[in-house]
Amino acid sequence: DSGVTQTPKHLITATGQRVTLRCSPRSGDLSVYWYQQSLDQGLQFLIQYYNGEERAKGNILERFSAQQFPDLHSELNLSSLELGDSALYFCASSVARTLRSTDTQYFGPGTRLTVL
Amino acid sequence: LAKTTQPISMDSYEGQEVNITCSHNNIATNDYITWYQQFPSQGPRFIIQGYKTKVTNEVASLFIPADRKSSTLSLPRVSLSDTAVYYCLVGDPRDDKIIFGKGTRLHILP
Numbered sequence: 001d002s003g004v005t006q007t008p009k010h011l012i013t014a015t016g017q018r019v020t021l022r023c024s025p026r027s028g029d030l031s032v033y034w035y036q037q038s039l040d041q042g043l044q045f046l047i048q049y050y051n052g053e054e055r056a057k058g059n060i061l062e063r064f065s066a067q068q069f070p071d072l073h074s075e076l077n078l079s080s081l082e083l084g085d086s087a088l089y090f091c092a093s094s095v096a097r098t099l100r101s102t103d104t105q106y107f108g109p110g111t112r113l114t115v116l
Numbered sequence: 117l118a119k120t121t122q123p124i125s126m127d128s129y130e131g132q133e134v135n136i137t138c139s140h141n142n143i144a145t146n147d148y149i150t151w152y153q154q155f156p157s158q159g160p161r162f163i164i165q166g167y168k169t170k171v172t173n174e175v176a177s178l179f180i181p182a183d184r185k186s187s188t189l190s191l192p193r194v195s196l197s198d199t200a201v202y203y204c205l206v207g208d209p210r211d212d213k214i215i216f217g218k219g220t221r222l223h224i225l226p
Binding site for chain 2 (some may be wrong): 002004019023036042043044045090092098099101102104105106107108109110113
């Protein structure tokens with residue numbers, strides 16, 4: 001158990017809809033990272049928040065947005081969903097402010113999103 | 117960020133030692149090598165990190181030759197539960213980026 005929690009575990013929705021994924025980081029971690037993992041694309045970094053502020057952006061679509069709240073939990077909002085958005089979405093947390101591969105990230109169990 | 121190349125997949129048997137090699141020909145002086153493990157339907161988990169020579173922990177060993185253009189993750193006496201995807205990452209502590217790639221899918225057979 002990494003200490004990172006994500007809800008819901010599974011989510012099934014229809015095209016055009018909007019969903020919110022939630023993540024609670026490990027106690028003491030200020031950074032939250034969101035990743036998307038689809039079968040053909042591997043693990044893709046989306047966005048990072050550090051202590052409530054956006055810190056780094058990766059391959060995140062404009063239809064997607066995220067925020068980190070004062071209690072440090074984070075939400076990833078996905079809107080105008082398309083079939084291609086079906087994927088596993090992981091949240092990770094770290095004590096580090098950075099996005100470096102040298103700083104250990106702790107991953108949650110993921111949310112499996114299915115868009116029908 | 118230095119690019120890495122790993123085998124797409126590997127098969128091995130229970131009780132064997134498994135070595136997964138990662139090539140990083142363009143590794144820079146300040147780059148470290150980090151490995152993550154991802155079990156099916158779970159998030160990746162940090163395994164080991166090193167800069168040169170050999171690093172060992174309770175899970176694995178990491179061998180890095182003098183030229184650092186490759187590294188080998190060694191898993192001793194694997195079991196079925198070691199079936200996972202293993203990711204090799206190379207990055208500079210000063211470089212604010214992370215790239216996981218597609219990793220190596222290791223399948224352990226009984």
